[in-house]
Amino acid sequence: MSLTPRLSVLDLVPVRSGQSSAEAVASSVALAQAADRLGFTRYWFAEHHNMPSVASTTPPVLIAATAARTERIRVGSGGVMLPNHAPLVVAEQFAALEALAPGRIDLGIGRAPGSDPVITQLLRMSGPTSDVDRFPDHVADILGLLSPDGAMLRLTSGREYPIQATPAATAVPELWLLGSSDYSARLAAELGLPYVFANHFSGEGLEQALELYRSGYRPSERHPSPRTILTLNAVVADTAGEAEARALPQLRAMARLRLNRPMRPLETVEEAQAAPRDSDSDDVIARMRARWVIGGADAAASAVRTLAERHDIDEVMLAPVAGAHADEPADASPGRVRTLELLAERLSA
Numbered sequence: 001m002s003l004t005p006r007l008s009v010l011d012l013v014p015v016r017s018g019q020s021s022a023e024a025v026a027s028s029v030a031l032a033q034a035a036d037r038l039g040f041t042r043y044w045f046a047e048h049h050n051m052p053s054v055a056s057t058t059p060p061v062l063i064a065a066t067a068a069r070t071e072r073i074r075v076g077s078g079g080v081m082l083p084n085h086a087p088l089v090v091a092e093q094f095a096a097l098e099a100l101a102p103g104r105i106d107l108g109i110g111r112a113p114g115s116d117p118v119i120t121q122l123l124r125m126s127g128p129t130s131d132v133d134r135f136p137d138h139v140a141d142i143l144g145l146l147s148p149d150g151a152m153l154r155l156t157s158g159r160e161y162p163i164q165a166t167p168a169a170t171a172v173p174e175l176w177l178l179g180s181s182d183y184s185a186r187l188a189a190e191l192g193l194p195y196v197f198a199n200h201f202s203g204e205g206l207e208q209a210l211e212l213y214r215s216g217y218r219p220s221e222r223h224p225s226p227r228t229i230l231t232l233n234a235v236v237a238d239t240a241g242e243a244e245a246r247a248l249p250q251l252r253a254m255a256r257l258r259l260n261r262p263m264r265p266l267e268t269v270e271e272a273q274a275a276p277r278d279s280d281s282d283d284v285i286a287r288m289r290a291r292w293v294i295g296g297a298d299a300a301a302s303a304v305r306t307l308a309e310r311h312d313i314d315e316v317m318l319a320p321v322a323g324a325h326a327d328e329p330a331d332a333s334p335g336r337v338r339t340l341e342l343l344a345e346r347l348s349a
Helices: 021-038 059-068 087-100 117-125 132-146 182-191 206-215 240-258 269-274 279-289 297-311 334-347
Strands: 006-011 042-045 074-081 105-110 151-154 160-163 174-179 195-197 228-237 293-296 315-320
Touching (some): 006 021, 006 334, 059 074, 087 105, 087 132, 105 132, 132 151, 132 174, 174 182, 182 195, 195 206, 240 269, 293 297, 297 334, 315 334
Parallel strands (some): 042 074, 174 195, 195 228, 228 315
């Protein structure tokens, strides 16, 4: 099946009330299998830490498990937060993944920490990580380490020391740069890399970032022309009312995050509907709601198509954030699967 525009999935592995981590992961693997069956291009796992509602703490582990349970869809990170990791370790992990699933692995890299300041400090204290100020150098290092020829390290003695992510690489993961700022757009252009704009998280500055990326793009051997992905929160259901109901748990969770309130597992639809309202949350939800795609199949598909055409986007990466009803199985996410099914049905060429 061919989808127009091309569609992919970004997954944070949401954890709802009464659901274990094992059940949340099983639900996400099942969603990836649905995306594979429906013709989606790629399926990426985000990296977030110490959040009660998010189980995507280790993208490489989730990528390996998902690649083994799918057939043709590309699987990757959206993204690995590079300041939390040593570049050599990232290169070795994704080279190994490429060996496990040749031609199906993506390495999306981000510059943000993916957590709160306390956890960020813990990550920096507990192991070798990369200096955020040297982010461009470390991205270039990973590119070199992943290449079949490897990279050369110049020692203080002046001698050069060869380093390779794997001993005999025949293919490499596709590397994407993620961001929501001018910084990431300029760097992706300078390095000749594909670029992902994190519209699902912010949405501010989209037009300027894309213009900077495209106007400053330096063709590379692997990517002679710019390529873009736009992420998008989406909840699609058989009726607009059902979509609105399933969107509410995630909208309320994001409002808590923006208002710096204690985080908790995602509410069920029934819990979210029964919760008391407050004006601060309602204001935040209204602003976010305007940037999400929430509705029935025809309206949602039209909105996705219009967004891709307006910004000349090569691919739309959906974050299917539909919540669950209390009586739905804990190891499945029918609302998220239905979001993918309905959009694939309406956008199939």
